[in-house]
Amino acid sequence: MKDSLLIIEDEALLGNELARFFRKQRWDVSVVTDIKSAQQLLSEQDIDPILILSDMNLPDGNALDFLEQAKRGLPHSEWIFLTGYGSVTDSVRALRLGAYDFIEKPCELDRLNMLVEGAARSARAQRRLQQETSQHFNRYGLDALVGRSQKTKQLRDMLKQLANVPFSSLVISGETGTGKGLVTRILHYSGSRASKPLVELNCAAIPKDLLESELFGYEAGAFTGAKKRHRGLLEQADTGTIFLDEIGELDLDLQGKLLKAVEELRFRRLGGENMVEVDVQIIAATNRDLLQKVKSGEFRQDLYHRLSVINIHIPPLRERLEDLRDLVPQFVADCNIKTGKNIKTIPDSVWEQLESYDWPGNIRQLHNIIERCVLLADNEVFPAQWLQFPNKNEDAPVAANNGIYIPLDGSLSLQDMEKVIIQEALNRANNNVTGAARLLRATRETMRYRVQKHHLKYEE
Ligand SMILES: Nc1ncnc2c1ncn2[C@@H]1O[C@H](COP(=O)(O)OP(=O)(O)OP(=O)(O)O)[C@@H](O)[C@H]1O
Ligand SMILES: [Mg+2]
Known part of the structure; x- marks a missing residue:
């Protein structure tokens, strides 16, 4: 046009x-x-x-x-x-x-x-x-937080209220994969800062000595290698939101500097003389008990109190298993679209397994498992044999360190087992056929033939 x-x-x-x-x-x-x-x-x-x-x-x-x-x-x-x-x-x-x-x-x-x-x-x-x-805005509306359980409803209500309040900082706690990132996006995109930047920093993913310059930025010449002025993430988030993921990983020294910046809403870049003023809303997330860290002296009490003006706790999936009834169909539908499959029915036996598992990796784990099942399905029924929960059967021989677990309870045909083995080898070889062939001591040609036979994704 x-x-x-x-x-x-x-x-x-x-x-x-x-x-x-x-x-x-x-x-x-x-x-x-x-x-x-x-x-x-x-x-x-x-x-x-x-x-x-x-x-x-x-x-x-x-x-x-x-x-x-x-x-x-x-x-x-x-x-x-x-x-x-x-x-x-x-x-x-x-x-x-x-x-x-x-x-x-x-x-x-x-x-x-x-x-x-x-x-x-x-x-x-x-x-x-x-x-x-x-x-x-559409993708991260309140409805993006799916689930019918009382706990999830309460969480949605809380987020709805917070969307209308200009909070300065907030702490989200919850185990890994419970939706801390999602809740952050919902808060940002439903609040008054929606059209302003949302900047993320995962404090556990960046080496400690780089965190400070990432956060506060630096002036040219602040240290060897600092050729040009660099605006830190706090500055990039100005007028918007900064999401500090895994805040418990910040060391005490940096916690002190962050506290000062948060209280004064201004700071100096590394090697800089002038104060930079910012207007940011802070959302901090942690999968650890921060209070515990405060007690043990690993997290500054003053920073904790400053940040946790509002606390949001996201309960683990095992405490709200009713949510599965909404999450599973939604993830199946998403994966159908993504993979071009057309799963229409979820058998009772699958629901039983899903509802009796304890989900240590929470909703992220659920999503991954469903993605695997949809990808490997070969008709319109959700394939129970690909659920493959670890520790499902306590009597089963424990897989050796680098072996894999294959149930001999009739749930898998020999063909299916071959598919499991090849898929696992591909996973471990980053989908590379040659690498997978080496793991299975097969030739590349044999491997390519079998990968294609089972319609598995691979790279040459
Ligand atoms: N209630 C929910 N409804 C729909 N999707 C959800 C829900 N909770 C989480 N998810 C999805 O599950 C996945 C994991 O969530 P997210 O990344 O937010 O978890 P997290 O708590 O930040 O995990 P980590 O601690 O590992 O960073 C994401 O794809 C997210 O969109
Ligand atoms: Mg996260």
Whole structure:
């Protein structure tokens, strides 16, 4: 689809020349000669120009007054003004009102075109950003937190209340895979900072000595290798939210610096002299008992109290197994789409197994298991044999360290067992056929044949 350009120019000759020129540059052009017609066009014909190119003085008024009044309805359009010689005050006002630029008449078309291209890029970028934000908005609405259990309902209620409160910091606790990341996104995208950045830092994933510079940034020359100034994550999150995942992993020294920054909402970059001020909302997550860490002296009490103004605890899946009845069908549907399968029924025997398992990896584990089952299914019934819960059968021989567990209770055919073995070998070899062949002491050709026979995913 072509982008649309609205030209407002009362000199018909110039207006037509511009229209002809920009149509050749693949624009969808509309031309009007006064403000009234522009208003009519915008409201009645439902056009949404990404760019408005307008003469400054029009027969029925000044185009800047029109900009001021129309901007609300066109928040992601850019404006360029054509001005007469020497109208400096108008030009200044144009920029102040948020116009992209102005150009003096008579203007060369090539120069004008460059300006137009620049403005169009800016408008497209704004639209992309806005679209992404609204997608996130839908994807991370309250309904994204699925589950019918009382505990999950309470959690949803709590999140709903929090969406309307501008909290400064909050701690989410919960075992691994319970949905701390998801809850963070819901909080951010349903709150007043939704269109502002959400910046994540996993404190456990970054070496301790790099954490400080990641968080606070540094000035050029702050340490060997610091060639240019670097804005830290706190600064990147300005006006938005910073998500500090696994906050329990911060060391005491950095905890102190973070506390100071959080209390004062300003800090210095490493090697810097000036204070940088930020306005951030902090969400911290932990899968450990932070209070326990406070008692044992590993986590600063003052920081704990500062952050945990609000506490959200996400219970483990085993305490809310009713949620499975909503989570499982949803994950199956998602995986159907992703893998092109069409699982329609989930047998009772599968439900029994799902509901009697204790889910140490919580919802992430559930998702992974369902993905595996859907991927390996060969008809429309959810395949029980691929659930493969560890410790399902206490009497079963314990798999040796690098062996695998294959039940001999009739649930798997010899074919299925072959598939299990090959899939496991592929997993361990990062889906590489040669690597998997080596593990099974087979030739690459044999392996490729069997992988294809079982429709498994692989790489050469
Ligand atoms: N109630 C829920 N409804 C739907 N999906 C969920 C729910 N809870 C978690 N999930 C999904 O489960 C997966 C794991 O969740 P998430 O990454 O938020 O867990 P986490 O607590 O951050 O884990 P970790 O401690 O390992 O970082 C994600 O794909 C998330 O979208
Ligand atoms: Mg997480």
